[in-house]
Amino acid sequence: MSSTTYSLKARYVFPVAGDPIADGVVTFDRERIISVGPSVGDEADIEDLGNVAILPGLVNAHTHLEFSHLDRPIGYRGMTLGDWIARLVSELRIEDRPPADAVRRGLLESLMSGTTALGEIAQPDWSADDFQAVPIDCTVFLELISPTDAGVDEVLKLAHRHIAAGETYQQMQLGWRWRPGICPHAPYSVHPRLLSEAAAISARHKVPLSFHLAESPEEIEFLQTSGGVFRDMLELLEQWDPSAHRPGRRPFDLLRVLAPAHRLLIVHGNYLEDEEIAFIARHAQTMSVVYCPRTHHYFGHIPHPLEKLLSSGVNVALGTDSRASSPDLNLLSDMRHVAHCHPAIALKTVLRMGTLGGAKALGLEGELGTLEVGKRPHMAVLPLPDRREADPHSLLFDQNAPIRSTWFGGNCMDDPTSLG
Ligand SMILES: [Zn+2]
Structure with a gap:
């Protein structure tokens, strides 16, 4: 794995192009998403974000x-x-x-x-x-x-x-x-x-x-x-x-x-x-x-x-x-x-x-809007409540937590002051 490749794990990844993935992992470089899928166990290079959802930006x-x-x-x-x-x-x-x-x-x-x-x-x-x-x-x-x-x-x-x-x-x-x-x-x-x-x-x-x-x-x-x-x-x-x-x-x-x-x-x-x-x-x-x-x-x-x-x-x-x-x-x-x-x-x-x-x-569906291989790695990370739901989408909307961080390639934006 090259040094410019990143892998994030979450309780749920919501690709939008398909069903939510429990214990999902998104792997990407600065420009593109490389893979989206369930965790397969080898987690040495994976950053586990915990009880959060990873959404497309x-x-x-x-x-x-x-x-x-x-x-x-x-x-x-x-x-x-x-x-x-x-x-x-x-x-x-x-x-x-x-x-x-x-x-x-x-x-x-x-x-x-x-x-x-x-x-x-x-x-x-x-x-x-x-x-x-x-x-x-x-x-x-x-x-x-x-x-x-x-x-x-x-x-x-x-x-x-x-x-x-x-x-x-x-x-x-x-x-x-x-x-x-x-x-x-x-x-x-x-x-x-x-x-x-x-x-x-x-x-x-x-x-x-x-x-x-x-x-x-x-x-x-x-x-x-x-x-x-x-x-x-x-x-x-x-x-x-x-x-x-x-x-x-x-x-x-x-x-x-x-x-x-x-x-x-x-x-x-x-x-x-x-x-x-x-x-x-x-x-x-x-x-x-x-x-x-x-x-x-x-x-x-x-x-x-x-x-x-x-x-x-x-x-x-x-x-x-x-x-x-x-x-x-x-x-x-x-x-x-x-x-x-x-x-x-x-x-x-x-x-x-x-x-x-x-x-x-906006005419950008080939680049953005879902977490799919080849699309740009723009993501939003949302903390989730501890409870379980039959439909994991309820965890996103039936709560008030704000977005924790926004990702553009390998750049994690979670502090407005860092942008001056
Ligand atoms: Zn207007």
Whole structure:
């Protein structure tokens, strides 16, 4: 065994690609997993971690790290999305801009809670330097906003620049620390021409596309009538373009526009209807829904159509969304929330959504999301309670212990201060 090979043993290894393995051992080097299986007795080179679970690194498919400095969500539970956005804009973007280290704080918090890959929604002034010290695999979706036709070309230029920067970064072979994606923001903030161009750019450059869709009743009202709080907001901001937002639409119309995207992450999907869910299921190779459980809870939406999405064959990923609408960036807490609020869903499916589901949504299922030979050795270690369970997945979710450490190859991250 070479000196750069590592073997970890745990009470349970959860490969996600198969059943939990009791007394499991994961062997890996800096780049790849070499083997996953039960302990065979020769333990000289094996580090026994004891009563813990080894999980694939968690994948947080949707967050906005720029708000990671917040101690608690903006506003109050049950407020409308329109009121929340108005407060977000007035409190954070104009009067009191987020501190420069917010992104870095968010990355550290994510890392320490077991996240090894995430989908980040970034502003045009985002800095790749913020991502260098923390080894999380980031897909950086540049947020694209232009409700009017007049602003579309400028925003498209930003998108092209962002993708070119990502391609240059990857050619430099500095690793895969970040890759570009694009995020036309939402139905009320994106001109139809921007949406169709974004889908074409995603297809041409093979980059993933995130879009907030079917998130709130106000958004559905805006699509149906061109009216409501989002119309008022656009008029107030002098961004109302009457030619852009014709009435009589629904999320289905926008899904069709976005169908050519290389990978489409439909963020939230709280108000998706059956026909829309069936459409997403028919495009399951490229489309995913990202459910943000505790953010969904914060806004007091109707129950999420999670069960229907899963039974229809839709790939569902999980996201924390930001600290502006969720208490923290701990994806395991969102998984526990799902396990608690959706008891009909098998716990192994909850684990899958927080790992492989996210990897697939981001187009990384060949590299991450499961513990399988050849994949990257990104892992999270969780202490387990002493009791026994018929389904070992109960040990993960029916308890409150935090992740103990996060592994990237041979690097064990269990102390944020070690990263400066
Ligand atoms: Zn979002």
